[in-house]
Amino acid sequence: MRAEAASAGDADVFELGRFGHWATLARNGNGREHLALSDGWRRIRLDISGGTLSDARCVRFHYELSGFSGLEARLLTVRRLLTLWRRGRFVRALFPPMTGLPRRLEALRVADALAAGASYREIAIALFGEARVRAEWNGPSDFLLSRVRRRVAEARAMAEGPGARCSMVEPSPVLGQKHPHHEKLRRRQGKVDAEPQLRSAIECAAMQAQT
Secondary structure, X not given: OEEEEOOOOOOOOEXXXXXXXXXXXXXXXXXXXXXXXXXXXXXXXXXXXXXXXXOOOEEEEEOOOOOXXXXXXXXXXXXXXXXXXXXXXXXXXXXXXOOOHHHHHHHHHHHHHHHOOOOHXXXXXXXXXXXHHHHHOOOOOOHHHHHHHHHHHHHHHHHHOHHHHOEEOOOOOOOXXXXXXXXXXXXXXXXXXXXXXXXXXXXXXXXXXXX
């Protein structure tokens, strides 16, 4: 996807000010920009291959689609963006539950523990509780140790992957503004995501290919 600066009078313009309360702009180590639009529960990620969003208030998007591999996921992203642009809200039907979220949350917790110098046993206590670790750590089964090792491997893979090189751009007045009804909206939907920052970190670290 390319972003081209546009005037507010363009019928196809994407106004950052309109969606700034949901927007987070990141740049990877190669200088490529990624725009995340999220209400804390649902999320659209746009990878900008050309142009910039850093100094533009209104942009026109140019979509890059080719071949068939991964086309459905890219078209879904475009549908989500189009619906958000038209309705001004995220439509739940276009966002199936994120698979593997509990496992990835564990991997992020393990990454934090490793950075703090925790041992495998200390990580197991954080994940499973001290009582269970005391009862099973030295038992006949190595289930807890094996699970910790898997989470350590996943945490290290996330840390070494392309998402680890994401760095946040200094927020602009447009992208940094807060929406007064943001929390009210999430409560009305019946679900408040207790860990939206972890979700963002997961998706940034995974760097799943999306338009």
